[in-house]
Amino acid sequence: MKKYIDTGKKDTRSGFGEGLLELGKQMDNVVALTADLKGSVKMDAFAKEFPQRFFQCGIAEANMVNTAAGLSLSGKVPFIGTFAAFATGRVYDQVRMCVSYSETNVKIAASHAGITLGEDGATHQILEDIGLMRMLPGMVVINPCDFNQTKAATIAAGKYTGPVYLRFGRPSVPNFTPENQEFVIGKAILLNEGKDVSIFATGHLVWEALIAAEELEKEGISAEVINIATIKPLDVKVVMGSVNKTGCAVTAEEHFVAGGMGEMIAGVLAAEKPVPVEYVAINDRFGQSGTPSELMKAYGLDAEHIVAAAKKAIKRK
Amino acid sequence: MSDIQKLKDTATQIRRDILRMVTGAASGHPGGSLSSTDVVTALMFSVMNHDPKTWNRSGKGADMFFLSCGHESPLLYSALARRGYFDVKELGTFRKLGSRLQGHPATDTGLPGIHIASGSLGQGLSAAVGAALGKRLDKEPNLVYVLVGDGESQEGQIWEAAEFASHHKVDNLIAFTDWNGQQIDGTTEEVIGPDHLDQRWRAFGWNVVVVKDGNDMEQILSAVKLAKELLAADHKPVMVMLTTVMGKGVDFMEGTCKWHGKAPKPEECEKALAQLKETLGDY
Numbered sequence: 001m002k003k004y005i006d007t008g009k010k011d012t013r014s015g016f017g018e019g020l021l022e023l024g025k026q027m028d029n030v031v032a033l034t035a036d037l038k039g040s041v042k043m044d045a046f047a048k049e050f051p052q053r054f055f056q057c058g059i060a061e062a063n064m065v066n067t068a069a070g071l072s073l074s075g076k077v078p079f080i081g082t083f084a085a086f087a088t089g090r091v092y093d094q095v096r097m098c099v100s101y102s103e104t105n106v107k108i109a110a111s112h113a114g115i116t117l118g119e120d121g122a123t124h125q126i127l128e129d130i131g132l133m134r135m136l137p138g139m140v141v142i143n144p145c146d147f148n149q150t151k152a153a154t155i156a157a158g159k160y161t162g163p164v165y166l167r168f169g170r171p172s173v174p175n176f177t178p179e180n181q182e183f184v185i186g187k188a189i190l191l192n193e194g195k196d197v198s199i200f201a202t203g204h205l206v207w208e209a210l211i212a213a214e215e216l217e218k219e220g221i222s223a224e225v226i227n228i229a230t231i232k233p234l235d236v237k238v239v240m241g242s243v244n245k246t247g248c249a250v251t252a253e254e255h256f257v258a259g260g261m262g263e264m265i266a267g268v269l270a271a272e273k274p275v276p277v278e279y280v281a282i283n284d285r286f287g288q289s290g291t292p293s294e295l296m297k298a299y300g301l302d303a304e305h306i307v308a309a310a311k312k313a314i315k316r317k
Numbered sequence: 318m319s320d321i322q323k324l325k326d327t328a329t330q331i332r333r334d335i336l337r338m339v340t341g342a343a344s345g346h347p348g349g350s351l352s353s354t355d356v357v358t359a360l361m362f363s364v365m366n367h368d369p370k371t372w373n374r375s376g377k378g379a380d381m382f383f384l385s386c387g388h389e390s391p392l393l394y395s396a397l398a399r400r401g402y403f404d405v406k407e408l409g410t411f412r413k414l415g416s417r418l419q420g421h422p423a424t425d426t427g428l429p430g431i432h433i434a435s436g437s438l439g440q441g442l443s444a445a446v447g448a449a450l451g452k453r454l455d456k457e458p459n460l461v462y463v464l465v466g467d468g469e470s471q472e473g474q475i476w477e478a479a480e481f482a483s484h485h486k487v488d489n490l491i492a493f494t495d496w497n498g499q500q501i502d503g504t505t506e507e508v509i510g511p512d513h514l515d516q517r518w519r520a521f522g523w524n525v526v527v528v529k530d531g532n533d534m535e536q537i538l539s540a541v542k543l544a545k546e547l548l549a550a551d552h553k554p555v556m557v558m559l560t561t562v563m564g565k566g567v568d569f570m571e572g573t574c575k576w577h578g579k580a581p582k583p584e585e586c587e588k589a590l591a592q593l594k595e596t597l598g599d600y
Contacts (some may be wrong), residue, residue: 031454054451055485070447072434074375074455078447091498093437094474098444168359272383307470 001194001217004210006174010147012204013111013168017042019154020079024050030158034081035061035311040170041081041111061086065094069104077105077158078303083117084110084167085126099163100136107157108133112170113143114203114254114290115282115299123247123317125287133165134232140185141232143164143167143261144205147175152183159186169254171292173204188235190242194224197310198215198242200238202228202254202261205280205301209252212306223310231261236268243275248313252280252306278309278317320363324534326356326596327399330564331591333397333598334408335584340586345420348576349424351499352532352561353464356391358384359464359537362397372429380459382430385441386466386495388422388578394418397430398600405600409529418594424439439472441465442492444532446554460545470501471509476521481529483522488552491544496531499563499574511569518556524548531559567592 021062024030024046031053032046038056046053057064061082070077080087087110088095099106111307115125135142142164157164164185191206192213202208206227213223224242227252228234241248249269251262262279269275282299296302318326331354340344361367365380372379384393391411397596398405401419410416417426421436432448434443445463452459465475482490494514502508518525524547528540535561563577564570567589571583581589 052454057481058477058484060474060477062474062479063438063446063481066440066443066474067447067450067478067481069433070449071443071451072455073381073448074451076454093573094440094443096436097434098440104433314442 001213002003004140004176006176006231008175009172010175011170011172012144012147012150013042014102015147015150016109016111016166016168017045019151021045021049023155023158024053025157025186029075030077030079031032031055031071032079032081033057033064034065035059035086037082042108057124061091063095065091065106066098066123066297068106069098069102072105077107079107079109079233081109081111081125084113084129088129092132096136100139103138103223104163104172105161107164108180110158110165110167113167114169115287115301116169116171116254118170118266118292118295119289121289122286127256127282128259129167130231130253130255130261133257138229140164142165142185142230143202144229145203145227146173146177146181148181149177149183152181153229156183156185165201167202176207183229186230186233186235188238189227189229190238191227191278192223192225194222194246195220195313196228196246198224198246198249199252199306199310200226200228200239200249200261202231205252208301208303209306211303212310216310217305220277220313221310228261230267231264234264234268239265239268240272243269243273248276248317250278250280250306250309254301257281257283274314276314280305280309295315321534321577324362327362328354329593329597331358331392331395331399332599333491333595336567336581336586336589337599338395338408338411340342340583341409343580344412345391346388346578347580348499348564348570348574349386349466349495349497350389351565351567352563353389354392354463354496354565355532355534356493356537356559357392357396359534359541361400364541365462369429372382372402374432376423376432376456378459381461383420383432383441383443383448383461383462383463384435384443387435387441390420390422393422394448402430403428408506408564408600434448438466438469439474441492443479444476444562445490446478446487449487450485452489455537458499463490463492465492465494466495467496467498467505467512467514470494470514479521479523479535482554486552487554488548490554491541491548492554493557493559495561496558497561497563499577501574501577503574516557522553522557523552524551525554525558527558529560529561531561532565546565546582
């Protein structure tokens with residue numbers, strides 16, 4: 001199988017920070033807002049470079065969302081940065097009415113998504129944000145897999161017209177996709193061709209899926225690995241093309257099963273071509289405090305669980 | 318006819334439109350729409366620099382108006398139509414299937430004059446503040462106006478917007494509170510008092526102008542003039558508190574919460590219309 005090299009672990013939020021700074025240099029209508037988390041979501045470089053285009057909102061996320069919507073009317077491209085928990089659940093009504101329904105060009109930069117936020121615990125570890133955001137009409141949902149891809153996705157989100165939910169995280173994760181890649185919204189990325197099982201992964205679970213494919217190869221199982229970097233709109237063509245070949249699927253994400261990328265793919269498959277699907281995700285329980293790697297293992301979000309799910313899916317064919 | 322008289326006549330016709338629209342739809346919110354009619358008429362027909370022919374959602378090159386209390390949509394629709402944004406005949410489609418005149422203002426129907434959806438309360442002020450910041454970044458001299466309800470000001474987000482606008486010295490925004498003292502479940506004091514809204518806005522660092530009779534056209538226009546002077550002098554946002562009467566203009570609707578969210582029956586509507594002269598011709 002194709003070999004991917006981890007060029008050194010980096011946090012995806014820093015990829016966002018670099019992307020935002022780069023975008024700010026390219027487009028003078030890009031503005032940024034935060035709710036007292038400038039440093040945590042890596043907006044400080046942008047704020048330093050473009051102080052007039054940066055707005056500190058204080059701990060008041062609802063106002064931040066609608067202020068961004070108001071700013072977008074005159075052609076500004078606002079990025080609002082906070083933790084994923086406060087960028088979605090806390091402000092769902094604001095995002096629903098003034099971003100999605102009003103079709104404003106607001107980019108929701110959601111950091112610290114999922115359980116790998118770690119020690120802060122379940123209050124901050126949102127695992128339902130993909131579901132919440134993908135239910136909203138017109139909302140693009142992007143979940144890049146590493147630092148380089150998050151940087152590229154940030155730039156692509158800024159150049160795209162329309163609401164975008166851009167999800168990334170706190171911990172350092174392997175950085176293996178090309179530097180200065182072009183990110184195409186709505187395009188799934190085939191990382192490894194295979195014929196026995198399709199593994200659809202999103203976010204940093206993509207790396208785990210690649211390790212899982214290596215393990216499976218050792219046992220004579222050929223796994224196709226596809227990075228679902230854009231969850232909505234889903235690249236149905238690539239998903240169907242892969243499943244038509246392999247006849248079963250595994251989905252892997254740092255999210256609840258309910259509302260997640262896996263359910264979305266399963267929904268498409270149920271309508272188009274019912275095949276066995278196994279979810280690697282968290283099922284109906286909250287997270288807890290711990291280190292990111294401890295939590296990944298404890299909640300079954302690693303290569304080992306992807307391997308097991310793949311074998312199970314193949315057996316059910 | 319004096320300009321003031323023209324404005325008053327326009328307000329009277331808008332009140333007729335509101336009553337006919339909510340009666341035609343057998344739903345909607347006449348009470349607050351009637352209490353805010355005078356200020357919205359003043360803004361749309363006298364105060365604001367805007368042109369229906371060149372209007373676009375960006376608000377560039379013109380003053381912008383935001384209706385935070387979106388349930389007063391019949392008022393906004395009538396004022397926009399009467400000002401030439403669209404044909405007054407369309408007012409008859411209010412709240413009906415396929416209409417551009419949704420129950421609460423929407424942007425996806427292509428109705429001119431609406432910058433952002435409103436109706437879920439407490440959100441429009443933040444959007445207006447964002448639009449004001451956009452104008453400031455673009456070095457545009459035009460102003461942003463926003464109308465907020467007193468009941469609506471129970472929403473926490475209003476105060477998030479208040480502190481944000483104050484902190485960022487937003488000096489191109491004039492907000493109005495329709496201080497009619499009524500909301501769905503009763504008076505604002507009964508529902509969740511004490512009110513003290515004027516004091517609250519001052520405490521949040523805003524300049525506050527209190528208008529004794531917020532249904533009086535002369536008093537509204539003087540307050541706007543003063544608000545503009547305050548913006549220029551102090552570089553901070555201004556809240557104009559309009560002491561108004563819920564259901565203004567229809568005796569049996571005045572001063573009660575009963576008509577906040579209830580449409581009159583056709584015979585009640587007739588009774589109400591008999592109190593309001595048809596000045597510009599019904600739609």
